[in-house]
Amino acid sequence: MRLIVLILAGLTLAACADPLPELRMQGKQLTLQVCKGVDEISTEPIVLRHWDSEGILASWKAHKGTGRIRSTRAVFTFEEEEQGSLELRDIPQGAYDRIRLDMRPPRDGRLQLDLQDSEGKTLHRASIYFGRSDPDQLKNLEFPLQKVRKSLGDVSRAILHFSKDVGTLTITGITFLGTTPESWLPDPEAPAMTAMGSDHRVAAGLSSRRPLETKFEAQAGLNFSFNCAAPDGLRDNSDPDLTLEFIDDTGRTLAEHEFAVPVNSWRSEQVTIDASLAQAGTLTARLSLAPGRRGTITACALTPPRVDGRQSDPRTVLLLTSDTHRADYLGFMERAEVDTPTLDRLARAGVAFTDCWAAANVTNPAHISIMTGTGVQDHGVVSNDIPASPKFLTLAEAFAEKGYRTFAALSAAHLAWGGIEQGFERMSSPDRAARDSSETIAILEEWLQDGSTDDKPLFVWLHLFDAHGAYRPPPPYDTMYQPDDGEDPKDPANAGRWGEVTMPSWCSQVTDPRYVEALYRGEVTYQDNALGELLGRHPRLERDLLVFVGDHGENLYDQGPHFDHSGLTTVTQHIPLILAGSRVPSMGLVQQPVTQVNVGRTLLDLAGLGGTEFPGTNLLLGLDAEPTGEPVTRFALQAHALKASAKRGRWYLNHNLYGRQRSEGVRVPNHEIVLFDLDADPDCKVNVLEDNREIALDLRAQLLRWLMDSRVAEYLTSDYRTDEATLKALAGLGYSPGSALPDNNPWIDPECACEWCEAYPVGKRDGELDSED
Ligand SMILES: [Zn+2]
Ligand SMILES: [Zn+2]
Incomplete structure (x- = not known):
């Protein structure tokens, strides 16, 4: 890196033998403006x-x-x-x-x-x-x-x-x-996620004919930092030169720094304000770009500069989301036959919730619930191609407002499209449909190693996708759990031996479902190992506060559709949830029923940001108290709002909503309900509705009130992604596109008079049971 420091206007270099003192302050992002006196640039295409x-x-x-x-x-x-x-x-x-x-x-x-x-x-x-x-x-x-x-x-x-x-x-x-280089990049007044390869950062366009500036209060020891990257395809192929000037309020340039901007990759730059600069009080930072050698226009993406103090023990919050991870596929869980030494260690040190349920059975809806602290019935994101409303305060925004740097490293491309990027200053997502955790982890480590966050509070979201189909763990994880009874997994003679199991397309030749399940287990252990290595190399990530949460689970060959999660079932909804780090009390396994929707509120509280407005309830509240005997009912909405579920204690109700899928699929009668007794029938094989009408009436009434109380109208968006690349990528992962929502409450018609609504009316609240178990 070239870095030239010129000290101008008669200022002398302050003796810097002593390191600058720690400057504990809430970092903030500055606003970029076009320099005064620079004419507005037309971004109309130029006729060459x-x-x-x-x-x-x-x-x-x-x-x-x-x-x-x-x-x-x-x-x-x-x-x-x-x-x-x-x-x-x-x-x-x-x-x-x-x-x-x-x-x-x-x-x-x-x-x-x-x-x-x-x-x-x-x-x-x-x-x-x-x-x-x-x-x-x-x-x-x-x-x-x-x-x-x-x-x-x-x-x-x-x-x-x-x-x-x-x-x-x-x-x-x-x-x-020719379109002008300025039009390739976001407007300085509306910085937006800007991709350089698979690395996205919130940035705006700086060009050689449009310098930008920002003002800030100078303090000795303050770090002034920004990221820059030149887009591919500038006519002058050399790395353009960026100049940063610090100017006082009389217009004098006090210091000048030069940087070369790399093409198609980001560089993080940081300048420490020394005592002599700090004397100026308010400083203007002017950023300008030199034209190309032949006078051509050059441009680069520039992240809005930040000013941060330095902290010797900055807080770190790590949100780990494990895609398609079943709650019973954890080494410490009773039924598990899988090794997860990393997660076992975290669970022992902190809190592991053995009864956490997902808000939905698909990736984006569940993640939006985690990131906004709201249920699917309120945020309305019922499929992977519906973006969340920008009206939400996201967890990343809540941390950013408190001076945290915010990074997201994702393993599935469709997560980055969902409006979930709001509040993250850096985000990496794969340039294909999905990628292995080791690739995503490598990118996160690159960011951590550039040093720009060593002395800054940091909120990191790492999304891991290994347990999602197709299960293809690398050796030795592919064979680690294979049954050793000498059976050939592809022997046609064994078809049907383990029941009527539909094999996934990526294992269509296989007749032994135990083989496919063993691959799933292999992925879980592989991912746990990758996570363990990351935490080993970066102890900072688990030092203060870490949460590991599933987005949804998976049907294996216990419930259907097999080796898939399209549908609300007890195994697509039951997910892992572990909290660890020095901010978390050591409580081991807890059995209280909880949902992933409250993860955000809990993280903010544990990070000491209890005063920050964010919906939800702290998961740790009341854990010490005696159970009240009043069982909690938990609700969820299926992808495309095809179904909804209610779970209370041993009872699990599944309610058809007739759905809003574009394609005509198989449709069960309108508003049909089924009820399962999980104590007697954990795999939901026997519908016990007939014998438990009172319980069904009560659960259905609760579920319908939950749907009718929806605030989705406040957050509706019709901005669906319908481009071919998106649909193709989603189809590759087995998803079908969603459909537009009507203007009013889209989930249920309270006036419905179908046979189910007649037979199980919502009734009055006093018609409900007090308790069933
Ligand atoms: Zn998912
Ligand atoms: Zn009905």
Whole structure:
């Protein structure tokens, strides 16, 4: 890293032999503004070159065909059954990233743009298909090249190829357009998550024609820090130079620092304010970027600077979410036959809740509940493609407001789309659907090792996805738990031997479900090992406060659908929850019924931020008290709001809601309910509704009131993700898209008169039972 410090205006370097004192203060993020006197920059696309029909005829060479001007149109005619091409050699220099063709489309056929370098090597190829087009209608066709911007500087030939059925082609204009670098990056007044590879940080655009500045109160020992990264595809391929000036209120520059901004990767920079700078009181920090060598516009993403004090023992809060992790797949749980030495150790040192239930059976809905402290019936995120409302205060925002640095390292791409990024200054998510925990952990460690948070309070969310299907643990975890009875797991003769089990698509040849279950166990142990190594290398992460919580569980081959979690069942809802660290009392295993919705409130309280507004109840409150005998009822909403569940004590009620799925699926009768007695039937095989009508009436009434009291109307959003990449990635993980919610309470119609609503009316509150067990 190049770092030049110039001391200007006659100031002398203060003797810095003594380290600056610890400066315990609540860090804060500063607001970036465009420097005064800098004109507003238009972000309209710039026309780099335009050819009219005459220019086209002069500059474009037709291979095999003939070209002539007819009226104001360049008409190229190709012989029947002949493939034609037009070639342009005179490519404009400069930052174009769109090519527009004004043309009469051919009735049928294909048009392909081939961009080549001087050697004839193809750098980019794009196609447009025509089918039953109206050749009399003029069209503007645009080839978007923003994604290949980086390679366009080497383009020296553009060739348009036509399939042989095109015949005649009429072109009225060709334009090379460039979007301005400022428009590639968020506006300084609205910083937003900006991706460099899979590393996202909240940033805004700084460009060589738009310096930015911010003001702050200088104190000796204060750290002034920011992150910067140049986007791929700047014409000048060198790392642009960023200058940071500290200016006093008379306009004098007191110090100047220079940094090289790396392309497509983030760099964290930090400058300590010394005693001489601190004398100035209020300082303006001006950040500017040098133009490219040939005078081209350069740009970089800049995170809003932060000013933080230094703490010798900054607090650390680690939120670990383990995707698809069943509560019984923990070494310390009674039924478990799996090794989780790391989680066992944490549970022994802190508190492990053996009866924690999820708010939903899918990833984003459950995570939004953890992050906002609200149930699914209120936040309304019922599938992975619905973003949470920005109106929520997130857990990350609550910690950020108290001066914490906030990092999120995620193992599934769809989590990063859900509005869950709100409040995180850094977030990494995979550039494919999902990734192994070791990859995500490596990224988190890179961030921890850059030193920028060593003396700052830190809130980290690490999402682990190993237990999610497909279960493919690496050796030796793939064979660690395989049954050793000598059976061939793929022996067709064994099909059906362990019951009617549907094998997952990734193990379709396997006939022994124990084999697939052993892979799941292998993933749990593999993940536990990766986590143990992370904590071993970074003791800071578990020193103060750590929570390990599942988002939802999984059906294996006990409940269905097998090896999947699409549906509310006792095993998709029962999840691990462990709290550990010096802020957590050592209580071991506790059996009180709790839900993941209260994790956020508990973390804030334990971190000493009890005064921070955030919904929920501290999970540790009342644990010492004698049980009141009043059992708690816990509710959940299934993906797409297809069903809801209520659990109290031994009773588990599952309620059909008719759902809101786009695709027509198998539908059970409207508002049907089923009831299970978990004491007698833990795997929910026998519906005992007929014999326990009073219990069902009571639980259903509670569940319906819970749904009707929903505050979802306050948080509704219709901003669904419907782009192809999202849907494809979700489909790859076995999810189907959600559907829009109506304006009113979307979960249940209180006036419904179906046979179930007639038979089990909500009734009055005094009709409820006091207690059933
Ligand atoms: Zn999940
Ligand atoms: Zn009904």
